[in-house]
Amino acid sequence: MKIGCPTEIKPQEFRVGMTPDATREAIAHGHDVLIQSGAGNGAGFTDEDYTAAGAAIIGTAAEVFEKSDMIVKVKEPQAGERKMLREGQLLFTYLHLAPDPEQTKDLMDSGCTAIAYETVTDANGGLPLLAPMSEVAGRLAPQVGSWTLQKANGGRGVLMGGVPGVAPAKVVVIGGGVVGTHAAKIAAGMGADVTVLDRSLPRLRYLDDVYGGAFKNQYSTAGATAELVREADMVIGAVLIPGAAAPKLVTRAQLSEMKPGAALVDVAIDQGGCFETSRATTHADPIYEVDGIMHYCVANMPGAVARTSTQALGNATLPFLLNLANKGWKQACEDDPHLLNGLNVHAGQLTYYAVGKALGIDVISPALALKN
Numbered sequence: 001m002k003i004g005c006p007t008e009i010k011p012q013e014f015r016v017g018m019t020p021d022a023t024r025e026a027i028a029h030g031h032d033v034l035i036q037s038g039a040g041n042g043a044g045f046t047d048e049d050y051t052a053a054g055a056a057i058i059g060t061a062a063e064v065f066e067k068s069d070m071i072v073k074v075k076e077p078q079a080g081e082r083k084m085l086r087e088g089q090l091l092f093t094y095l096h097l098a099p100d101p102e103q104t105k106d107l108m109d110s111g112c113t114a115i116a117y118e119t120v121t122d123a124n125g126g127l128p129l130l131a132p133m134s135e136v137a138g139r140l141a142p143q144v145g146s147w148t149l150q151k152a153n154g155g156r157g158v159l160m161g162g163v164p165g166v167a168p169a170k171v172v173v174i175g176g177g178v179v180g181t182h183a184a185k186i187a188a189g190m191g192a193d194v195t196v197l198d199r200s201l202p203r204l205r206y207l208d209d210v211y212g213g214a215f216k217n218q219y220s221t222a223g224a225t226a227e228l229v230r231e232a233d234m235v236i237g238a239v240l241i242p243g244a245a246a247p248k249l250v251t252r253a254q255l256s257e258m259k260p261g262a263a264l265v266d267v268a269i270d271q272g273g274c275f276e277t278s279r280a281t282t283h284a285d286p287i288y289e290v291d292g293i294m295h296y297c298v299a300n301m302p303g304a305v306a307r308t309s310t311q312a313l314g315n316a317t318l319p320f321l322l323n324l325a326n327k328g329w330k331q332a333c334e335d336d337p338h339l340l341n342g343l344n345v346h347a348g349q350l351t352y353y354a355v356g357k358a359l360g361i362d363v364i365s366p367a368l369a370l371k372n
């Protein structure tokens with residue numbers, strides 16, 4: 001199969017769909033890999049790295065799309081890219097179609113087969129191609145939060161780990177899922193005094209069993225949250241209610257009770273944010289102040305560490321990518337129901353129920369699509 005990887009063109013996107021290592025593996029399985037010149041630059045991979053892995057370097061995106069059977073990307077195809085997709089071509093990338101009727105229509109009109117990273121599942125009920133980005137954002141949260149806490153950035157001037165004789169920062173993590181657990185691990189590793197709040201008792205039991213010595217946990221109620229937030233130097237928002245906007249767990253009124261210069265890091269901002277005063281920011285201008293409290297609310301945190309994020313995403317997508325290329329999408333999806341859950345569009349029809357419901361478009365079952 002000819003696998004094409006164009007340069008990402010969405011603003012502020014520095015990741016790339018295939019690493020040189022993934023390229024080398026695909027070629028070892030007998031496939032051709034076509035990389036757009038410069039596609040890896042943002043993640044620190046040069047054309048020479050890809051050439052050494054055996055790829056052909058292609059001058060333009062148009063040529064990559066024209067020559068490839070499968071397109072591997074990171075972000076949803078932008079309007080110009082969607083025009084280059086064609087019937088029978090396979091697209092493997094993040095799509096997030098539910099809030100995006102224009103993209104959905106264009107993908108259906110193109111006749112392509114589109115498999116979305118974010119709806120591929122695993123045997124534990126998880127989302128294996130979303131998890132790596134949650135891991136990255138979680139681990140980054142205490143790092144950006146500690147920068148926000150520095151005096152010159154408007155913060156409280158508190159060092160995460162304190163020093164001998166001086167208490168460490170108090171960090172509260174709301175939500176103990178993938179983001180929250182990774183945030184808590186890193187904050188605890190920096191020496192902070194960390195408490196994780198969650199509403200799932202099984203999750204709290206897991207955190208207690210595995211990380212009981214490293215950080216505390218507590219059941220998430222409005223009262224417990226208010227008490228911990230009042231004392232906190234840093235609060236990290238990491239809740240998720242699948243399919244719903246994030247609940248507002250810290251109100252504006254509560255800010256006046258907090259320590260001046262404390263930092264709120266709202267990782268859940270991509271779902272609307274879990275602090276009432278959160279609004280999405282960018283890497284170019286990541287922080288702002290409300291009532292003396294510093295807010296960091298970047299909606300695409302993994303972009304800040306594009307190289308690590310590209311490698312983490314590549315590790316997760318590679319087995320699926322190889323199956324798609326080795327077997328063809330139909331056989332690969334027939335053999336793996338979790339990959340079939342990733343199928344969103346095929347031959348002009350929508351195949352993902354939640355997207356159809358959100359956009360009012362008729363859907364056919366993925367199983368039926370396999371027969372078309």
Ligand SMILES: NC(=O)c1ccc[n+]([C@@H]2O[C@H](COP(=O)([O-])OP(=O)(O)OC[C@H]3O[C@@H](n4cnc5c(N)ncnc54)[C@H](O)[C@@H]3O)[C@@H](O)[C@H]2O)c1
Nearest residue numbers: 134137175177178179198199200220239240268299300301
């Ligand atoms: N900003 C970014 O760049 C970025 C990157 C990755 C993920 N995210 C977002 O981070 C959020 C968390 O993602 P995740 O992968 O950790 O999800 P997850 O499902 O693994 O974890 C969410 C946790 O929140 C808990 N929760 C739900 N309601 C709660 C409440 N009221 N109080 C306390 N805990 C509650 C759940 O029990 C669960 O353990 C999501 O909104 C995700 O989209 C943002």
